Amino acid sequence: xxxxxxxxxxxxxxxxxxxxxxxxxxxxxxxxxxxxxxxxxxxxxxxxxxxxxxxxxxxxxxxxxxxxxxxxxxxxxxxxxxxxxxxxxxxxxxxxxxxxxxxxxxxxxxxxxxxxxxxxxxxxxxxxxxxxxxxxxxxxxxxxxxxxxxxxxxxxxxxxxxxxxxxxxxxxxxxxxxxxxxxxxxxxxxxxxxxxxxxxxxxxxxxxxxxxxxxxxxxxxxxxxxxxxxxxxxxxxxxxxxxxxxxxxxxxxxxxxxxxxxxxxxxxxxxxxxxxxxxxxxxxxxxxxxxxxxxxxxxxxx
Amino acid sequence: xxxxxxxxxxxxxxxxxxxxxxxxxxxxxxxxxxxxxxxxxxxxxxxxxxxxxxxxxxxxxxxxxxxxxxxxxxxxxxxxxxxxxxxxxxxxxxxxxxxxxxxxxxxxxxxxxxxxxxxxxxxxxxxxxxxxxxxxxxxxxxxxxxxxxxxxxxxxxxxxxx
Numbered sequence: 001x002x003x004x005x006x007x008x009x010x011x012x013x014x015x016x017x018x019x020x021x022x023x024x025x026x027x028x029x030x031x032x033x034x035x036x037x038x039x040x041x042x043x044x045x046x047x048x049x050x051x052x053x054x055x056x057x058x059x060x061x062x063x064x065x066x067x068x069x070x071x072x073x074x075x076x077x078x079x080x081x082x083x084x085x086x087x088x089x090x091x092x093x094x095x096x097x098x099x100x101x102x103x104x105x106x107x108x109x110x111x112x113x114x115x116x117x118x119x120x121x122x123x124x125x126x127x128x129x130x131x132x133x134x135x136x137x138x139x140x141x142x143x144x145x146x147x148x149x150x151x152x153x154x155x156x157x158x159x160x161x162x163x164x165x166x167x168x169x170x171x172x173x174x175x176x177x178x179x180x181x182x183x184x185x186x187x188x189x190x191x192x193x194x195x196x197x198x199x200x201x202x203x204x205x206x207x208x209x210x211x212x213x214x215x216x217x218x219x220x221x222x223x224x225x226x227x228x229x230x231x232x233x234x235x236x237x238x239x240x241x242x243x244x245x246x247x248x249x250x251x252x253x254x255x256x257x258x259x260x261x262x263x264x265x266x267x268x269x270x271x272x273x274x275x276x277x278x279x280x281x282x283x284x285x286x287x288x289x290x291x292x293x294x295x296x297x298x299x300x301x302x
Numbered sequence: 303x304x305x306x307x308x309x310x311x312x313x314x315x316x317x318x319x320x321x322x323x324x325x326x327x328x329x330x331x332x333x334x335x336x337x338x339x340x341x342x343x344x345x346x347x348x349x350x351x352x353x354x355x356x357x358x359x360x361x362x363x364x365x366x367x368x369x370x371x372x373x374x375x376x377x378x379x380x381x382x383x384x385x386x387x388x389x390x391x392x393x394x395x396x397x398x399x400x401x402x403x404x405x406x407x408x409x410x411x412x413x414x415x416x417x418x419x420x421x422x423x424x425x426x427x428x429x430x431x432x433x434x435x436x437x438x439x440x441x442x443x444x445x446x447x448x449x450x451x452x453x454x455x456x457x458x459x460x461x462x463x464x
Contacts, residue, residue: 067382070413073412074353074354074355075355075379075411076351076352076355076412077354077412077414077419078347078351078412078414078415078416079353081415112415265420287397301344
């Protein structure tokens with residue numbers, strides 16, 4: 001939980017001086033002003049809340065940055081070396097704490113990360129019904145369409161898929177949903193974020209193992225996963241598609257053109273039947289359009 | 303009645319002697335247990351990567367003083383004061399130099415990767431063993447001495463009063 005890791009003063013400011021529900025990110029950089037993103041907009045954090053003047057901002061010290069990581073590790077940095085090597089820790093409330101510092105490498109392998117210099121805390125939000133506008137385009141009487149959610153970082157992809165799974169549950173569409181939660185962001189570190197009554201969660205598994213094991217063990221109708229990217233991810237998605245399992249996945253791209261320019265796109269495009277493009281235009285989670293497999297726009301919101 | 307009174311005097315003096323000798327016994331116990339604690343840390347960190355608080359909670363401590371220190375340390379960790387002498391608040395048997403050694407040990411706990419943490423624990427263990435040796439010598443020298451002196455003093459007073 002954020003309360004357990006943040007400096008008491010900072011925590012009090014972000015929970016009392018403005019609407020915490022709109023907070024997307026907190027960025028602490030050593031000897032630089034603390035920056036927060038609220039409704040997708042950047043502000044400095046001052047003692048009285050959000051400020052735009054740098055001189056009124058609270059400056060993050062090295063001690064402050066190290067303390068946050070020390071607390072996030074539950075006072076045991078040695079126990080989070082794998083997370084440090086990956087560059088992020090997931091907190092109990094599902095917040096993702098990205099870390100920058102000095103990478104220690106040996107013979108090309110990352111050994112650890114130390115000398116921490118920056119932290120980026122991303123706050124997950126449960127925005128009820130944020131997927132509702134697109135829902136009817138993704139699920140029809142024949143079932144769910146293989147869907148890819150497209151957006152730049154921080155535009156609400158994870159929030160969207162979490163809400164979508166909840167919508168299935170609300171409608172009592174009793175599909176067995178398997179969530180492959182590689183970073184613990186969809187369902188939280190301990191499944192504390194709501195994912196409805198028909199979802200099983202495989203946490204902290206890479207996609208390759210998650211898809212293989214999940215399909216064998218849980219017999220899902222739908223697999224939900226976040227941020228597909230590498231070759232292994234694409235193989236896993238294709239494998240699931242070939243097994244008759246429906247897929248709801250997300251990918252980083254600003255728009256369809258950027259998506260099509262991605263490596264591995266040619267392997268992936270035959271799998272998906274629907275594309276949902278999100279942006280931060282009216283705050284994270286803004287649906288820009290829903291497209292079919294031929295990229296014809298089915299719906300647009302302005 | 304007189305004999306009873308004399309007996310009480312001997313017992314009181316003996317008890318004072320015992321109290322003084324207990325100081326040395328407690329110090330030995332504390333450092334003995336501290337070494338055991340360091341060994342547990344070493345094992346649990348290396349093989350289980352267990353969290354610090356869980357290691358402390360699972361440590362069966364036979365020294366009352368170390369138990370107090372560990373309890374204070376846990377509380378101070380949460381309040382971000384673990385690196386101050388606050389952790390020794392309820393313990394009166396430590397000398398300044400020993401506090402310094404222990405504080406160095408606790409300050410670095412949980413802050414390093416497995417390799418360096420293990421090394422740090424090993425180094426601390428060497429220092430603790432040196433202190434333990436010193437405390438054991440002290441206990442040999444003065445521990446039983448105070449107890450004996452207390453009883454002898456009690457007997458002496460009893461003799462004079464008799």
